Amino acid sequence: MIACWSTLVAWLSGCAGMPRASRLAADAGGAAKPQAATDVVPASYEETGDDKPAALTAARPTFPQQGWWCSEYESWLSPERVERGYTLILPGIEGTSWFNISVARGLVDAGHDAAIEVNDWTTGYWPMFVYHLMALERNRAQAKVIADKIVAYQARFPGRPVTLIGHSGGAAMAVLILEALPEENKVTQAVMLAGALSPDYDLSTALAHTERGITNFYSGGDALYLMLGTLTLGTIDRKHSISSGAIGFRTPSNLTPQRRDWYESMLHQESYRLEMSRSFNLGGHFGPVNRKFVAQWVAPRVAPAQPTADDAGPS
Numbered sequence: 377m378i379a380c381w382s383t384l385v386a387w388l389s390g391c392a393g394m395p396r397a398s399r400l401a402a403d404a405g406g407a408a409k410p411q412a413a414t415d416v417v418p419a420s421y422e423e424t425g426d427d428k429p430a431a432l433t434a435a436r437p438t439f440p441q442q443g444w445w446c447s448e449y450e451s452w453l454s455p456e457r458v459e460r461g462y463t464l465i466l467p468g469i470e471g472t473s474w475f476n477i478s479v480a481r482g483l484v485d486a487g488h489d490a491a492i493e494v495n496d497w498t499t500g501y502w503p504m505f506v507y508h509l510m511a512l513e514r515n516r517a518q519a520k521v522i523a524d525k526i527v528a529y530q531a532r533f534p535g536r537p538v539t540l541i542g543h544s545g546g547a548a549m550a551v552l553i554l555e556a557l558p559e560e561n562k563v564t565q566a567v568m569l570a571g572a573l574s575p576d577y578d579l580s581t582a583l584a585h586t587e588r589g590i591t592n593f594y595s596g597g598d599a600l601y602l603m604l605g606t607l608t609l610g611t612i613d614r615k616h617s618i619s620s621g622a623i624g625f626r627t628p629s630n631l632t633p634q635r636r637d638w639y640e641s642m643l644h645q646e647s648y649r650l651e652m653s654r655s656f657n658l659g660g661h662f663g664p665v666n667r668k669f670v671a672q673w674v675a676p677r678v679a680p681a682q683p684t685a686d687d688a689g690p691s
Contacts, residue, residue: 460681461490466546482670519552547571548612554582574615580635589642597659
């Protein structure tokens with residue numbers, strides 16, 4: 377069953393948990409509802425009282441949503457990082473876990489100094505991972521909530537780089553988030569790691585909402601999750617097929633010339649190759665979230681953060 381091992385490991389590691397809002401909804405006998413954009417990072421800010429930028433606050437994830445051992449989380453949302461840029465990491469269908477925290481740590485190891493947030497789009501209740509995979513309408517609603525957060529950040533800090541990095545179901549969610557952005561808003565780029573999206577999915581709308589395009593890391597070695605798993609249970613976009621995270625994306629035949637150009641110039645596909653094993657990526661579903669692989673292969677493809685006044689030094 378897809379993601380059973382990932383959810384088990386995440387649970388045992390103490391990093392997958394049910395956020396307070398989800399627990400309250402479950403206790404009340406109902407499904408968790410998406411949070412309003414004003415209730416989540418970064419739609420509201422804590423003023424620092426000096427010439428520093430505002431800190432990201434409001435609904436800051438706490439144990440068990442982020443994991444008791446993830447002590448770095450607060451520093452990833454420091455005012456200095458916020459001013460430089462905003463990078464959202466989107467977990468797979470297991471929710472916040474060791475795997476997505478590893479992505480964040482790999483970025484930090486590589487010197488990525490924008491704000492980094494692990495944004496859990498699931499209910500936060502890992503045994504519902506199949507529901508997270510199949511609930512397309514709920515996922516689109518969550519994508520709109522996250523898109524609103526991006527718009528709020530860009531209004532407060534215009535011109536800063538914004539990056540989406542998603543693994544598995546989170547990679548597919550990155551595409552839904554791009555599609556949910558207003559016409560005038562773009563992010564800098566998106567990175568898909570072992571994405572659970574069908575290979576014929578039309579990416580042209582998502583590509584149009586990026587400046588540097590979408591990078592898709594895929595591997596034919598991901599047979600259990602993105603071949604057998606999505607053939608059986610389906611992809612995020614509800615196709616029973618091998619996923620694009622296993623075989624890459626194919627250009628749809630019915631595109632306009634402009635949209636075909638977007639595919640050619642803005643879709644960057646990275647097939648697994650043997651040299652990636654030196655970074656402990658052996659081609660399976662969790663290889664691309666390895667901390668060393670992220671530092672050596674993913675981070676160089678992410679736009680550098682914008683220097684702050686402090687970085688520039690005295691004039």
